[in-house]
Amino acid sequence: MDNFYTIVQLGDATIRMAIPLLLACLAGLFSERAGIFDIGLEGKMLAAAFLSAAVSFTTGSVWIGLFAGIGASIMLSIVHGIASITFRGNQLISGVAINFLAAGLTVVIAGGWFGQAGRTPSLSGAARFDGIDFPGALTRIRDMRDASPGMQFYSELISGHSILVYIAFVAVPLSWWVLYRTRFGLRLRAVGENPAAVDTAGISVVQLRFAAVIICGVLCGIAGAYLSTAVQAGFTKDMTANRGFIALAALIFAKWRPWQALGACLLFGFFFAIEARFSTISMDAIWVILLLVLPSVFMIFYAVRRDKIDMAVLGGLSAVLIAIALMTWIGAASGEGIGMLTGLFETVRIPNDFIKSLPYILTVVILAGFVGKAIPPRAGGEPYVKER
Amino acid sequence: MDAMPRWAEVVLVPLISLLLAMVISIFVIIAIGEDPFNALGIMADASLGSTQGIGYTLYYATNFIFTGLAVAVAFHARLFNIGGEGQAMLGGVGVATVCLYFPLPHWTIALVVAAAASALLGAAWAAIPAYLQAKRGSHIVITTIMFNFIASGLLVYLLREVYKPDGSMEPASPRFPEPTHLPSFEDMANAIGWDAFTSSPANITFFVALLACFAIWLLIWHTRLGYEIRALGHSETAAKYAGINPVKLTMIAMLISGGLAGMMAINNVMGEAERLVLNATEGAGFIGIAVALMGRNHPVGIIIAAVLFGMLYQGGAVLAQDTSIPVQMIVVIQALVIMFTGALDNLVRAPLQRVFLSMRKAT
Amino acid sequence: EPAVIFDLGGKFDKSFNESAFNGAQRWAEETGGTFAEVELTSDAQREQALRRFAEDGKNPIVMAGFAFATALEEVAGDYPDTKFQIIDMVVDQPNVRSIVFAEEQGSYLVGMAAAMAAEGGTIGFIGGMDIPLIRNFACGYAQGAKAVNPDVTVIANMTGTTPAAWNDPVKGSELTLAQISQGAEVVYAAAGGTGVGVLQTAADEGILSIGVDSNQNYLHPGQVLTSMLKRVDNAVYDAFTAGTELEPGFNVMDLSNEGVGYAVDENNADLITAEMTAALEDAQAKIVAGEISVHNYNSDESCPALEF
Amino acid sequence: MNDQAPAIELKGISKAFGPVQANKDISIRVMPGTIHGIIGENGAGKSTLMSILYGFYKADKGEIFIAGKKTTIPDSQAAIAAGIGMVFQHFKLVENFTVLENVVLGAEDSGLLKPSLNRARRELKALAEEYELNVDADALIEDIGVGMQQRVEILKALYRKADILILDEPTGVLTPAEADQLFRILGRLKEEGKTIILITHKLREIMDITDTVSVMRRGEMTATVKTSETSPPELAELMVGRKVLLRVEKKPAQPGKTILEVKDLHVTDNKGVHRIKGVSFKVHAGEVLGIAGVAGNGQSELLEVLGGYEKATGEVIVNGEPIDLTGAHSDGQSRRARGIGHVPEDRQREGLIMDYTAWENTAFGYHHDARYQKGLLMDNSAIYQDTVGKMERFDVRPPDPKLQAKSFSGGNQQKIVLAREIERNPDLLLIGQPTRGVDIGAIEFIHQQIIALRDQGKAILLVSVELEEILALSDRIAVMFDGQIMGERMPDQTDEKELGLLMAGMTSAPKDKPLHEAVEENLAFAGGDASKEV
Ligand SMILES: Nc1ncnc2c1ncn2[C@@H]1O[C@H](COP(=O)(O)OP(=O)(O)OP(=O)(O)O)[C@@H](O)[C@H]1O
Numbered sequence A: 001m002d003n004f005y006t007i008v009q010l011g012d013a014t015i016r017m018a019i020p021l022l023l024a025c026l027a028g029l030f031s032e033r034a035g036i037f038d039i040g041l042e043g044k045m046l047a048a049a050f051l052s053a054a055v056s057f058t059t060g061s062v063w064i065g066l067f068a069g070i071g072a073s074i075m076l077s078i079v080h081g082i083a084s085i086t087f088r089g090n091q092l093i094s095g096v097a098i099n100f101l102a103a104g105l106t107v108v109i110a111g112g113w114f115g116q117a118g119r120t121p122s123l124s125g126a127a128r129f130d131g132i133d134f135p136g137a138l139t140r141i142r143d144m145r146d147a148s149p150g151m152q153f154y155s156e157l158i159s160g161h162s163i164l165v166y167i168a169f170v171a172v173p174l175s176w177w178v179l180y181r182t183r184f185g186l187r188l189r190a191v192g193e194n195p196a197a198v199d200t201a202g203i204s205v206v207q208l209r210f211a212a213v214i215i216c217g218v219l220c221g222i223a224g225a226y227l228s229t230a231v232q233a234g235f236t237k238d239m240t241a242n243r244g245f246i247a248l249a250a251l252i253f254a255k256w257r258p259w260q261a262l263g264a265c266l267l268f269g270f271f272f273a274i275e276a277r278f279s280t281i282s283m284d285a286i287w288v289i290l291l292l293v294l295p296s297v298f299m300i301f302y303a304v305r306r307d308k309i310d311m312a313v314l315g316g317l318s319a320v321l322i323a324i325a326l327m328t329w330i331g332a333a334s335g336e337g338i339g340m341l342t343g344l345f346e347t348v349r350i351p352n353d354f355i356k357s358l359p360y361i362l363t364v365v366i367l368a369g370f371v372g373k374a375i376p377p378r379a380g381g382e383p384y385v386k387e388r
Numbered sequence B: 001m002d003a004m005p006r007w008a009e010v011v012l013v014p015l016i017s018l019l020l021a022m023v024i025s026i027f028v029i030i031a032i033g034e035d036p037f038n039a040l041g042i043m044a045d046a047s048l049g050s051t052q053g054i055g056y057t058l059y060y061a062t063n064f065i066f067t068g069l070a071v072a073v074a075f076h077a078r079l080f081n082i083g084g085e086g087q088a089m090l091g092g093v094g095v096a097t098v099c100l101y102f103p104l105p106h107w108t109i110a111l112v113v114a115a116a117a118s119a120l121l122g123a124a125w126a127a128i129p130a131y132l133q134a135k136r137g138s139h140i141v142i143t144t145i146m147f148n149f150i151a152s153g154l155l156v157y158l159l160r161e162v163y164k165p166d167g168s169m170e171p172a173s174p175r176f177p178e179p180t181h182l183p184s185f186e187d188m189a190n191a192i193g194w195d196a197f198t199s200s201p202a203n204i205t206f207f208v209a210l211l212a213c214f215a216i217w218l219l220i221w222h223t224r225l226g227y228e229i230r231a232l233g234h235s236e237t238a239a240k241y242a243g244i245n246p247v248k249l250t251m252i253a254m255l256i257s258g259g260l261a262g263m264m265a266i267n268n269v270m271g272e273a274e275r276l277v278l279n280a281t282e283g284a285g286f287i288g289i290a291v292a293l294m295g296r297n298h299p300v301g302i303i304i305a306a307v308l309f310g311m312l313y314q315g316g317a318v319l320a321q322d323t324s325i326p327v328q329m330i331v332v333i334q335a336l337v338i339m340f341t342g343a344l345d346n347l348v349r350a351p352l353q354r355v356f357l358s359m360r361k362a363t
Numbered sequence C: 001e002p003a004v005i006f007d008l009g010g011k012f013d014k015s016f017n018e019s020a021f022n023g024a025q026r027w028a029e030e031t032g033g034t035f036a037e038v039e040l041t042s043d044a045q046r047e048q049a050l051r052r053f054a055e056d057g058k059n060p061i062v063m064a065g066f067a068f069a070t071a072l073e074e075v076a077g078d079y080p081d082t083k084f085q086i087i088d089m090v091v092d093q094p095n096v097r098s099i100v101f102a103e104e105q106g107s108y109l110v111g112m113a114a115a116m117a118a119e120g121g122t123i124g125f126i127g128g129m130d131i132p133l134i135r136n137f138a139c140g141y142a143q144g145a146k147a148v149n150p151d152v153t154v155i156a157n158m159t160g161t162t163p164a165a166w167n168d169p170v171k172g173s174e175l176t177l178a179q180i181s182q183g184a185e186v187v188y189a190a191a192g193g194t195g196v197g198v199l200q201t202a203a204d205e206g207i208l209s210i211g212v213d214s215n216q217n218y219l220h221p222g223q224v225l226t227s228m229l230k231r232v233d234n235a236v237y238d239a240f241t242a243g244t245e246l247e248p249g250f251n252v253m254d255l256s257n258e259g260v261g262y263a264v265d266e267n268n269a270d271l272i273t274a275e276m277t278a279a280l281e282d283a284q285a286k287i288v289a290g291e292i293s294v295h296n297y298n299s300d301e302s303c304p305a306l307e308f
Numbered sequence D: 001m002n003d004q005a006p007a008i009e010l011k012g013i014s015k016a017f018g019p020v021q022a023n024k025d026i027s028i029r030v031m032p033g034t035i036h037g038i039i040g041e042n043g044a045g046k047s048t049l050m051s052i053l054y055g056f057y058k059a060d061k062g063e064i065f066i067a068g069k070k071t072t073i074p075d076s077q078a079a080i081a082a083g084i085g086m087v088f089q090h091f092k093l094v095e096n097f098t099v100l101e102n103v104v105l106g107a108e109d110s111g112l113l114k115p116s117l118n119r120a121r122r123e124l125k126a127l128a129e130e131y132e133l134n135v136d137a138d139a140l141i142e143d144i145g146v147g148m149q150q151r152v153e154i155l156k157a158l159y160r161k162a163d164i165l166i167l168d169e170p171t172g173v174l175t176p177a178e179a180d181q182l183f184r185i186l187g188r189l190k191e192e193g194k195t196i197i198l199i200t201h202k203l204r205e206i207m208d209i210t211d212t213v214s215v216m217r218r219g220e221m222t223a224t225v226k227t228s229e230t231s232p233p234e235l236a237e238l239m240v241g242r243k244v245l246l247r248v249e250k251k252p253a254q255p256g257k258t259i260l261e262v263k264d265l266h267v268t269d270n271k272g273v274h275r276i277k278g279v280s281f282k283v284h285a286g287e288v289l290g291i292a293g294v295a296g297n298g299q300s301e302l303l304e305v306l307g308g309y310e311k312a313t314g315e316v317i318v319n320g321e322p323i324d325l326t327g328a329h330s331d332g333q334s335r336r337a338r339g340i341g342h343v344p345e346d347r348q349r350e351g352l353i354m355d356y357t358a359w360e361n362t363a364f365g366y367h368h369d370a371r372y373q374k375g376l377l378m379d380n381s382a383i384y385q386d387t388v389g390k391m392e393r394f395d396v397r398p399p400d401p402k403l404q405a406k407s408f409s410g411g412n413q414q415k416i417v418l419a420r421e422i423e424r425n426p427d428l429l430l431i432g433q434p435t436r437g438v439d440i441g442a443i444e445f446i447h448q449q450i451i452a453l454r455d456q457g458k459a460i461l462l463v464s465v466e467l468e469e470i471l472a473l474s475d476r477i478a479v480m481f482d483g484q485i486m487g488e489r490m491p492d493q494t495d496e497k498e499l500g501l502l503m504a505g506m507t508s509a510p511k512d513k514p515l516h517e518a519v520e521e522n523l524a525f526a527g528g529d530a531s532k533e534v
């Protein structure tokens, strides 16, 4: 029962971690499906997080704050659009610049506005999104702990999230429907694949792409507002903590499709939930060693059937992993009176720096091992140039 | 036939873009209620007004030259290496390891050994994203970003568990032994009896960076390897036709790139801090992207852009101390510079082209 | 003109740095003087900031945080006429005043309060960056709790291992939820800006929390049990008041000189029962008198009451 | 002829792309119900002019009249509204959309897709019946051959109710049977009163089906004549500005020893499609072996394998020694070392680095040559000097080695590639599509070079989709279909009709159904393979 509740809670944390990723991921989906790459998701979320908190605090209404946050995000989207659509600039660079811009401006403006560089005052009451409690649901963790599993599931996972969470979940089928079932979606997908086809069909490439980046702005705005007004009660500097980049990785993992994006974001959310919950994980040395050695063996087998580059890179990586495994073993066995064999069953603590890096490591592993070559929208990243 | 002479493309476009970025920055400073000209004055004075200021500026510029070159080399192969930050961290690990655990008798030897170690670890850190891009098609932008995060996790671990002296609270290595200390500009000036660059961090690594620029210039435009790297960058299909192995070239270009980013550590870790600290790279890996772009991926351009960003850094740090403008103002200015010179360059180029075209027609 | 340099968490971390700022601010208001200040954004700037202030003739220069130790070692000798004060760390130089706080004593008292408030016998601790300094907080807290209730369970978590851990309210909130699900009824946040998230979540979930450094009772009236006061503000205030006459040397701020303590005000008056007040005052007297000795984690990097 | 208003009248159209004046003060009238041809050298401005009419580019100056009414065409939307449809030189289709989605794109009825798609499906069926334009509405564009893709483009125009149809070099990628079928359809459209503008480099097509023809040169309209009153030599002269040899003059071949022998070659591409299914043949010194075939039937892969950038199984013997088909020595460098030169099919994507200067491109693939080295560095000035000579001998215009490859016209780009590969004096020269999209002036020169090389006793393997070219240059002709060689013919003992049948996988004309249908069926059968991008 306790275990079940832990799982339910982990699920709850997963949702909390996944929602901003999901919204940002869908944002990126619209933009990139229209052929505009956007590594500025991070910056847009950050700007939205700041402005929504700031305006919520000032007006006392979180809804006004939400719209302000969305507005901030849309503004940056338009900047990105002007750079990459109107002036056909480099989309990656524009994205990098937007990230810097948001990181700097939020702090500078917060300093001017609230006299506290890098944060807004705490929000409370109507200035913040509260959880929506479904009928009959328990609201307190202490009550839930003693409830039945079904009740735990209902109260923790189904009920009690803020409205933005439900909006994010609804956004998934909605995005799918818009992309695949409407005229707008058809055109949007087409402009990301071959803008010339859209152009010669008599549709404005520029308008369509601007529409896409603005949708991207709206979704990023909600993601940012969620962080500062629902999860937290106020803005702190750099509070997006690289979620924009993880969302991009999720987008690639999902191969630019909405339902898969949901899956990818939940997975990444889960990694972060684990990271946030278990800052210390201990296990028997043998498991650690196996976890290091087995992939090494697999990689070596994979490499020997291929060329020199595979052998060098994978061999090197395996050597490092095996060295770490050996060191773990020796470390575990080096205690007083512990032999090498019993050393295997000593409990070792996994460094929490590793656990903190785990989501990133898993992202790479997933991209490398399970996604294969993700083919982005064909016109993605390239400005549409008719005449030079 | 080009629409514009080359000098206009290379000099005029970036310069006007830069001016535009400055104009907007001035408006931002006015908007937060400060005097922009006073602020610019402080920044100019702090970065160029004294040999000490210049020493700081060149110290930062040295970092940016390395990361800028790193980005540029990868760019020539059409690879976007955002991982300079992580690669530079690993470079720091390399420097710290040789400086702390190898008995290096003299700074000259230490410099060579540390440069090699930092380049090696930087390259190793770039190897996996490069491999994944070349062999598995995993997007290098994403993987290098991830490797930045992983590098910082690894660095904290190493600092705390390996390098940190017992009893210290700070996750940082002890100071490197005396013989590994590199001569700073101050030392060099004093040696010739000139009292200058007092306690500024610029050091001999600046010259190593200039050397690296020359080497990269040779590599890219005067060697077969450079020829192949550029060919791959321009057209992978054509490269294949010519018998160039894209996988191999992708690896090589990224290894060189990672090595250069790693070598930044001899400046900041060995030359300045003389110990390894957590946040030593200070975002230089990201600035490198802007520097490479502004410098049009050419070593000479990179030197100029690096010095400019060095001035921004140094000027900004002093600005924050002397006024109530937060340090992040500098981040805003950087963003504007990157935006205008990197992404909005057509805003300047298109009208300029028209001007040159009409001038030509008129004659 | 005196100067203060804030550490990476930033001036408004609602905690350590803010406390230092408050001290400086109070001095400025009372004397009408002005002071210079700077917030650092990276480790590499420490030395530069110190040197600039010293060269500009700022005196004394106060820095908030142990991380300045290395830079100060380096710089202090070059400016023998400038007085420096470092907090939370000892730097042995003739012109440096080092101030350390007996955090374990203050934490001991709030640990007692926590154990008395927690009927179920489980309390939590959330630290910022995992360093000996913060472990000392946790250790004192656990000792105090065990003194009241030997069977008490203390769940301790650290937010992270980098300075970013001082500023990660989202993670703080997650850790709080985890601790609540493990039964925690009071959580003590010694985590700088991260604590904002801890206190927020505790309030949202209807459990009690304990603030740190400055008085944080006001953040969620009626829901913050108390705050462990670490009077960094006093340390800064005193240094500024002493001005160039600042006396170098080593200084411990503890219960006896009100360097640490716990906060009672109108926001938590209802939470602190008479029984608690009696027990806490009794313990405080005994600590000051040396009858109770609270173990300092830093003395031997171990803790009798808690395992990390 | 009559007093009817012209379907289209352009007056004084000018258009510059930066420094390039693509169209200069062009005027043209096209009468309704006629087929109007436009010819001209590469870069003469034909596509530009038509793109202006279709609203893809905006003219700098000039007026457009549709059916006598002055019309402004700011974008393609306006052109479509004015009843104009255009099939571009490079198709404008979304590769991973279905045929149906491509047809509907931009012509949807409402916000929701379903109704539009349903209506389009019905209408497509009707159009298909009316014009014999069969397509599988649910096939993905990337899965169908270029002939089919062209049909989709035509259907797109008809679905939008176009009265004026512009086709830009439509036959470049078609088999003769497919081209015939296209012209039949055009004939029927004309009968219905629709107006057709046809851009082509093939004078025979002009003579066969157009009513009038306009000639463009260097951005200007040099002549408009009635087709019935002109002749190919006259048109060629109008285009190029001098007399052009339309026939290749060559002596009979003197085949020598076997230079290239291919035995049972198999190629499977990285998608797992079996591209070449057991091909064997020989090429001797002093002869040209021509390989004919519809694009996508394995000829490209054949060249890629021999050129060293596609892996294969089987045996390939050059000058008596086998070459490595999979291992470390199967790359382009090793091939060149074995005396194999290669003019690739796609000069812009393979043969040249478009952003490299001409002199840099001269070393491309040969950059490891000892004579281009100076110690560890490359000897850039040696390469430069080399280029000056090559440009002169091959009459590359402008002869400036510092220009980037992309600033040369297609014909001159091709000359740079040829100069590089021919002057290397290879024993075996692989040539793919030597004159694709190249105008007749340059074609003449390129053909002469190929024959000259043959006469020096070199072996030449020529791949081309142009049957005329194959017939003119080859000493023997092999026809590929679906990854196999359907048969070998001597050029003087065969004709386009027979080769066309072989290219569609048939050895004799079918009796039970029209030829083009059978061709279509067969090509569709090979369809999975025939989808390779062209
Ligand atoms: N999109 C473009 N932007 C700039 N210049 C172009 C562009 N397209 C063509 N050119 C210029 O046009 C000139 C000739 O190009 P064009 O495409 O007409 O050649 P071509 O002979 O038609 O080649 P091809 O046979 O491959 O179609 C060159 O100077 C080239 O630089």
Ligand SMILES: Nc1ncnc2c1ncn2[C@@H]1O[C@H](COP(=O)(O)OP(=O)(O)OP(=O)(O)O)[C@@H](O)[C@H]1O
Pocket: A386, A387, A388, D017, D018, D020, D021, D022, D040, D041, D042, D043, D044, D045, D046, D047, D048, D049, D089, D410, D437
């Ligand atoms: N998009 C473009 N941008 C810049 N210049 C262009 C562009 N397209 C064409 N040009 C220029 O316009 C000139 C005319 O090109 P156009 O494509 O109309 O020639 P064309 O007659 O169709 O040639 P081809 O027979 O090769 O198709 C070219 O020489 C080229 O310089």
Ligand SMILES: [Mg+2]
Pocket: D042, D043, D047
């Ligand atoms: Mg053309």
Ligand SMILES: [Mg+2]
Pocket: D046, D047, D048, D089, D168
């Ligand atoms: Mg054309």
